[in-house]
Amino acid sequence: MKPIVIIGAGQAGLALAAKLRALGCETPIKLIGAEPAPPYQRPPLSKKYMFGELDRERLYLRPETFYAENAIELITGTCVAAIEAAEKIVVLDDGTRIAASQIALCTGADPIRLPAAIGGDLAGVYTMRNLADADAMADEFRPGARVLIVGGGYIGLEAAAVAAAKGLQVTLVEMAPRILARVACAETATWFKALHQSHGVDIREGIGLSELTGKGGRVARARLSDGSDIEADFVVVGIGVRPGVALAEAAGLAIENGIRTDAFGAASAPGIWAAGDCASFPFQGCRIRLESVPNAIDQAEAVAAAMLGQGAPYVAKPWFWSDQFDVKLQIAGLNTGHDRVIVRQGDKLGTVSHWYFAGTRLLAVDAMNDPRAYMTAKRWIEAGQSPEPASLADPAIPLKSVPLAAPQTELAEAP
Amino acid sequence: MITVTFEGADGSRITTKARPGTTLMEAARAASVPGILAECGGACSCSTCHVYVAPDFFDLLEPAGEMELDLLDFAWEPDPASSRLSCQIVLNEALEGLVARVPERQG
Ligand SMILES: Cc1cc2nc3c(=O)[nH]c(=O)nc-3n(C[C@H](O)[C@H](O)[C@H](O)COP(=O)(O)OP(=O)(O)OC[C@H]3O[C@@H](n4cnc5c(N)ncnc54)[C@H](O)[C@@H]3O)c2cc1C
Numbered sequence A: 001m002k003p004i005v006i007i008g009a010g011q012a013g014l015a016l017a018a019k020l021r022a023l024g025c026e027t028p029i030k031l032i033g034a035e036p037a038p039p040y041q042r043p044p045l046s047k048k049y050m051f052g053e054l055d056r057e058r059l060y061l062r063p064e065t066f067y068a069e070n071a072i073e074l075i076t077g078t079c080v081a082a083i084e085a086a087e088k089i090v091v092l093d094d095g096t097r098i099a100a101s102q103i104a105l106c107t108g109a110d111p112i113r114l115p116a117a118i119g120g121d122l123a124g125v126y127t128m129r130n131l132a133d134a135d136a137m138a139d140e141f142r143p144g145a146r147v148l149i150v151g152g153g154y155i156g157l158e159a160a161a162v163a164a165a166k167g168l169q170v171t172l173v174e175m176a177p178r179i180l181a182r183v184a185c186a187e188t189a190t191w192f193k194a195l196h197q198s199h200g201v202d203i204r205e206g207i208g209l210s211e212l213t214g215k216g217g218r219v220a221r222a223r224l225s226d227g228s229d230i231e232a233d234f235v236v237v238g239i240g241v242r243p244g245v246a247l248a249e250a251a252g253l254a255i256e257n258g259i260r261t262d263a264f265g266a267a268s269a270p271g272i273w274a275a276g277d278c279a280s281f282p283f284q285g286c287r288i289r290l291e292s293v294p295n296a297i298d299q300a301e302a303v304a305a306a307m308l309g310q311g312a313p314y315v316a317k318p319w320f321w322s323d324q325f326d327v328k329l330q331i332a333g334l335n336t337g338h339d340r341v342i343v344r345q346g347d348k349l350g351t352v353s354h355w356y357f358a359g360t361r362l363l364a365v366d367a368m369n370d371p372r373a374y375m376t377a378k379r380w381i382e383a384g385q386s387p388e389p390a391s392l393a394d395p396a397i398p399l400k401s402v403p404l405a406a407p408q409t410e411l412a413e414a415p
Numbered sequence B: 001m002i003t004v005t006f007e008g009a010d011g012s013r014i015t016t017k018a019r020p021g022t023t024l025m026e027a028a029r030a031a032s033v034p035g036i037l038a039e040c041g042g043a044c045s046c047s048t049c050h051v052y053v054a055p056d057f058f059d060l061l062e063p064a065g066e067m068e069l070d071l072l073d074f075a076w077e078p079d080p081a082s083s084r085l086s087c088q089i090v091l092n093e094a095l096e097g098l099v100a101r102v103p104e105r106q107g
């Protein structure tokens, strides 16, 4: 029997393999990953693991015994070099050819690196994607060390928070006029900026990195776009990722902000599927791609069912979290297309939520230490209900008593 | 090693062993217990690791924090006398033999 081959042994790849078995699939499964480690969770890499609070094995999503017990052949440290889409052949980096019954691409995303021309290849310059990245920079986190963080997205801010909490001197530069510019409203950005500043992080917005220079091949200084010059013992680059489409593109599959899939996760050639950070899919009449654990799991499980002919269209329920200092941020929904933000103070000191609306329709919420606001919003968004904005803004009105507008039909199933 | 048992909503039982210092959620994940989704991997952010802890053990647990209590309020059929997020239960010798029931669904 030709195996199902899953390319990429990350969050999505594992979820897909596990779900195939849970659904009773008896086809051999090969789960092939480029990294040496078995499938593991990335979120702690910029949180507890970076802080040193979590052992390496606790990152692993399943113990080694799981794979044998479930007849999943896990092949780590092996890169897939090519796929031949028409024949469904998977070619490994050592030339081995595997004829597959079906193929799933769960290749994740690759961090954007600084160009070598501006010092991106100096020692002491790190990106933050893999366990190997986290391990490589672990020794740099010494109290008093000077770290430059390039990029004010969630990963950069999480790294800044860990570094500041460990007693490092942290400077964070963000080229856009403000941090979190691509992912959150100005209210949320301002809130997190104040949080970081209160912990001594030097946040410089609207300022890019012009060049890193080194001594003996190791980074030592950074010149910034405002002409200033700072010393840095090491640099963490968090300027975003690109979806892992190289294999799919070379195989002639359709690419559109990631590997283009339909609502079932099928790529543009029969028997080939994609899930996770690498895949774009239909959502409420648009096409989106998400970079989050919940999406990787849910989409991979939807693909597993579809591979077995039991599929249903994948309806994403986007949510995300981030931990910085003692703050837990929880995000429900997608804020794309919002035209206003309602601020609601929470019941407890230091808790607040920012609610994104398009007209009267609730799109998303950012909840800071306010799980009640997050959970309530998540339910409303999934049910297509929207709270009445003026009541929402009034902290004297309990969330439970905020009047709701009727469900909106336009929010029903994605095409 | 600490032995813990998970009871499914359908009456099925999975017994497994876990290292002290790890969480009940990690034990469930390692044993692929159905119905423990643990989407956030133990960050106390998702509430998809909700379980009902048997009474003899419930009282032995460190009390739940505010974040956990708030999330539990929104879990599927929470029971104040037994509901916990399994990722917030750190296993120790006193919990040897712990039994946890998995809810019919998460959220
Ligand atoms: C530091 C950090 C913090 C994060 N924090 C959060 C968070 O708080 N909450 C959240 O929801 N999400 C978070 N994320 C995002 C989340 O980790 C990803 O969305 C998730 O891992 C996506 O899963 P995936 O399986 O699509 O990709 P990955 O987990 O990246 O797995 C893809 C795997 O495929 C392998 N691969 C690629 N190409 C090949 C090939 N040709 N051959 C073989 N193997 C290949 C890669 O090596 C990789 O191991 C974070 C990510 C990072 C890096």
Ligand code: FES
Binding pocket: B025, B037, B038, B039, B040, B041, B042, B043, B044, B045, B046, B047, B048, B049, B085, B086, B087, B088
């Ligand atoms: S695993 Fe998410 S709250 Fe427990």
